[in-house]
Amino acid sequence: MAIKDLQIRQGKVDITVEVVEVSEAREFEKFGRRGRVASAKVKDSTGEITLTLWNDQVDTVKAGQTIKITNGYVSEFQGDPQLTTGKFGKLEIIEGETKEAEESGEPLYMNKDAEEEKKKIEEDFSEEPVFDEENIEEE
Known part of the structure; x- marks a missing residue:
């Protein structure tokens, strides 16, 4: 996908x-x-497009890096398109990694909290319902 092909609300x-x-x-x-x-x-x-960075992404994304957005979303701000990872997207630094990643020797995957939260939600929905007829007390 290329920036020129991005559409608002995509x-x-x-x-x-x-x-x-x-x-x-x-x-x-x-x-x-x-x-x-x-x-x-x-x-x-x-x-070019504006990318919105949230929380931990703010500290780790730097000028000169090459990054990969997976499952991102294009929103609109003051009439202009903006790219974001949103709740379920992922941002990965693939070139020009941060100092922390260079020291650890492992790639730095962004939005780890969102990825973990997504897994928890998926696990919660895969379990048996908590409120079934056997678990409801009558008054």
Whole structure:
């Protein structure tokens, strides 16, 4: 997939891009939870797009890296398309890895918390229902 082919509200985006620049992160609070967000300009041979970085991604994505987005989503902000991993996407640094990854010698997979949360949700839904007729007490 190429940047020029991305459409607003498009999901299941798998794309490899180069990070051109990363803005300074800002903190926010939503629904009682704190988080951090930053924007990155990314490019491929067909164009550029803004990539939204969330929480741990803010600290690990740097200009000059090549990253792969799997199962991403294209949203819209002020009329412009923006690429994001969303809740179920994954961001992987494939070139120009961070210092932490270089020291460990292992690839750094982004959005680990989201990946673990997704697995927990899938496991929860694969179990027997908690509320069946045998588990409900009558008053």
